[in-house]
Amino acid sequence: MDKRIIWLAVGSFTMSTVGFVFSSLLPSIAADTHTTIPRSGHLITLFSLSYAIGAPLLSALAGAADRRRLLVTAMLVFVVGNCIAAMSVSFTTLLLAQIVMGMASGLFAATAQAAAVSLAGPEHRALAISIVVGGTTFAVALGAPLGALIAAFWGWRGTFGAVALLGLTCAAVLWLRLPRGLSGTKLTMSERFGAIGRPGVASSLMVTFLYLTGGFMIISYLAPLAIDGAGLSQLALPGLLLAFGVGAVIGNLSSGYLADRLGATRVVTASLISALAVSLMIAFGLHFLTRDLAGLLLIGIMVPWGIVGWAFPPAQASRIVGFAPEVAHLTLSLNASAIYLGIATGTAIGGRVLENTAAADLGFFAALFPVASLAVLYAGLRSHRRRLATAAAE
Helix, strand or coil: CCCCHHHHHHHHHHHHHHHHHHHHHHHHHHHHCCCCHHHHCHHHHHHHHHHHHHHHHHHHHHCCCEHHHHHHHHHHHHHHHHHHHHHCCCHHHHHHHHHHHHHHHHHHHHHHHHHHHHHHCHHHHHHHHHHHHHHHHHHHHHHHHHHHHHHHHHHHHHHHHHHHHHHHHHHHHHHHHCCCCCECCCCCHHHHHHHHHCCCHHHHHHHHHHHHHHHHHHHCCHHHHHHHHCCCCCCHHHHHHHHHHHHHHHHHHHHHHHHHHHCHHHHHHHHHHHHHHHHHHHHHHHHHCCHHHHHHHHHHHHHHHHHHHHHHHHHHHHHHHHHCHHHHHHHHHHHHHHHHHHHHHHHHHHHHHHHHCCHHHHHHHHCHHHHHHHHHHHHHHHHHHHHHHHHHHC
8 A cells, every 4th residue: 555645644634623623613713703603603614515515616627637736736725724714803704714725625635535546556445545534533533632722722723723734744745745647537527426316326425414414513512512501611622522533433443344244234324323312312411410410421422422423434435335336436525525515504503503592402403313314214225125126027
């Protein structure tokens, strides 16, 4: 395996850290920009929405451009976005910075996966992609709690500044280490989205979208849940994110093994049922327990929550690839867009819930989405079985 792929994973880690660290930054950003926490949630929504749009759109526009230049350019634009965020004097400027960072992140993610496959060769395609995507997992496990810790000492501007420095370092290494002439493949938008028409793909993308929507209704607003709902302090947030991240690594690493042994669909089903249980536990715990006990519940649930939450993505990716292995690079890119569309939607809906009800109610609303995901999952499975039966009869 080409060791240069590791630096593509570092780039993925750098960019994903911004998306996951926001849950701890929202209260301080809201205070400094004289706005509310639900309105501050628009920052996550815009970043995620820009990512989801930027991945397919900018990749199609870039066409067959040299991937080394494209990756470094995307990283430098991301660095500029972080610098703008760190020096912003208004909430509007922060919003614009999220659009810049989100679009650059989407382009980098799509290009990095393609570059990793080119470096590794088709025989190691799955491993190369998993290494790059693994950067996102470590952003949850390490990047988000470190970013929260930096914010605790140097403020949220310090977090953006630290991410910018890491991004600048990564851009320099990618420029020096990646080979020249690593050209891309030109695909139109219709070619990129045509994979949705493959049997089983559309319903699977909807499951991904619904699952992430429910999850990020809670995760995006972890700070008000912990502080207002459970009575924890601001300094507890890095520890909560670290515990969640440890669980995420365990879930991510065990998911592939369990999917191979039990079947990817069973692992996905277990994740959806577990997500429903976690949402209800948080909601009932914050509503009916004392603040001390609610705080202990939230602390205790973070590692298991991370495990069940991050057992989903690898197993779901395996299901999607299984439907159309020959266009895996397209369906995985679409799945990434579905993930970030779910994050954007969940954050937007969660913000509206916070504006009208207590933070503890987020769990009740979030629980609706795993239920919807299960319904779509099994409707898709029934449809797939009917197609197989029809094909066998012919």
